[in-house]
Amino acid sequence: MATCMCFLAVGCASSQGSVQSQDSSESTKTLTIAARDGSHADVINAVKGKFEQENNCTVEVIPLSADDIRKNVIEDISNPEGKYDVIMIDDPLMPEYIEKNVLQNLTQLGYADDEDFVDKSRLLGKDPYPLGATYALPFSGNVQLIFYNPDLITDSGSLNTWSDILTACEEVQASGKKGYAIRGQAGNPIVSDFLPILWAFGGDLFDENNKVILDSRKSREALEFYCKLYKTGDNYDKDGLIEAVNSGEAAMALGWPSWFITGSGPTASIAQIPGKYYSISETFATGEIGNWLLGITTNSKDPELALKLSIYLTSADVQREALEHGGIPTRKSVFKDDSTIAKYPYFQQLYSGTNNSRVRPRTTKWSQIETVFGEELVKCIEGSQSVDDTIKNSQKAISDLMNE
Incomplete structure (x- = not known):
């Protein structure tokens, strides 16, 4: 009996030690x-x-x-x-x-x-x-802004309208540098790059009732302008775009603060995204909030x-x-x-x-919309599809998604 009691005491002590160890490990989540x-x-x-x-x-x-x-x-x-x-x-x-x-x-x-x-x-x-x-x-x-190289764009006051930006980029291009850098990859990159210009021209993807309204004169004008702006510069992925602006290879790009701002400050100069094309045009909220x-x-x-x-x-x-x-x-x-x-x-x-930012359309299908719209926009900037066909095809593709 004494021997049994001895084993029992050792077993209980061992068991308690195990429980205490387990509690200690569980206390750190x-x-x-x-x-x-x-x-x-x-x-x-x-x-x-x-x-x-x-x-x-x-x-x-x-x-x-x-x-x-x-x-x-x-x-x-x-x-x-x-x-x-x-x-x-x-x-x-x-x-x-x-x-x-x-x-x-x-x-x-x-x-x-x-x-x-x-x-x-x-x-x-x-x-x-x-x-x-x-x-x-x-x-x-994060909210979209214009980031530009101050060695190539010396007057930030010349960036008040999209017409001003085109003029500035054409001047940079004439000097032998690249003007406007875009992210022209299908999906989120090119859609995010194009939407502020679409909005500045008064165009949109949806009306207040979530009806697709992309097929419009304003959308065509915005896309024609985007293609013209692209011709002053080049197409980059995100890292390439940041490097191009920071190094002075390209004059400017639309981007996000987290790309250009570090703990020691911004690596490029900053301007607001214009809300209109000409100075006399109606002003719209344009920069995507992200x-x-x-x-x-x-x-x-x-x-x-x-x-x-x-x-x-x-x-x-x-x-x-x-x-x-x-x-x-x-x-x-x-x-x-x-x-x-x-x-x-x-x-x-x-x-x-x-x-002064703008929220992207609140729909459960936004990722899919970026995919189909982005694919059409890429065809346009690559020259394999006209502006008119791009707008028509995008209108149909987005409408089909919304009707599924």
Whole structure:
């Protein structure tokens, strides 16, 4: 009996030790973020330490391309417990993610809207847009702007209209350099590149009732102008475009702040995207707003802690810290802070651009629309299809998608 009691005591002690060890390991949680690769993932890695320490957790950042984030997240959402707790969202994909039940309703989780966010950024995370529940918080305040090389374009006041931009690019071309650089690859690149010009000419893809209205005189004029502008320069992928403008190979391009702004400042000069063709033309909102948002997956293993992390990463204090690592703010208080303006004066251009920006069509089929529209636009700039046929074919392709 004594021997048995001895074994029993040892067994209990061993068992208790095992339980204590298990509890200790479980006390350190892991949250996983599917983050846009490049500067966005770098920013999160740079600022996450304080949150990890205060919440006894590890934040694992998985850098992915925009396409891979969408693909991986949609594939993973059918699993009972997801691979990702927080995902970075390109804001036009919000309707698709909502339809596919990817995102937690943050309002139902107890989140209350923060009015310090720039209004146009804050509303991007709502569904239905713009007055529904909140599903995502604005992390990075990207909005399209004109980026130009000051050695080739010496007078920023000459870029007030698209007609001014064409004249400036033709002058650069005549001097032996390239004028306007485009991203002419099918899909998101060329569609994003063309839409601000379409809008500036008064054209659009949809009316207020989501009827496709691309087949119009304004659309044809906008595309004819885009082709003329392209002839002053060249076609690049994203990295090539950035290098061309920074090096002085090309004069200017339409781009996003996260491409040209680092912790030490912008690598090119910045101007607003013109909202009209001639000085006497009607002015339209033209620059695409393209914020990257943070949302919580419906199959997150710890949605409450994931929400806490999202709030932390989008807080004013963290946004100020992130500026040193190339972060782009989404908060009014950060944009308007005197010390921020003194150190980053170009943020005034970004803040102005955000307030005058335009949201891309809110439809669950936006990715498909970019694909079919982009394919037609590429044919046009390559010269294998006329402007008229491009507009007609695009109208049909987009209408067919919407009617499926």
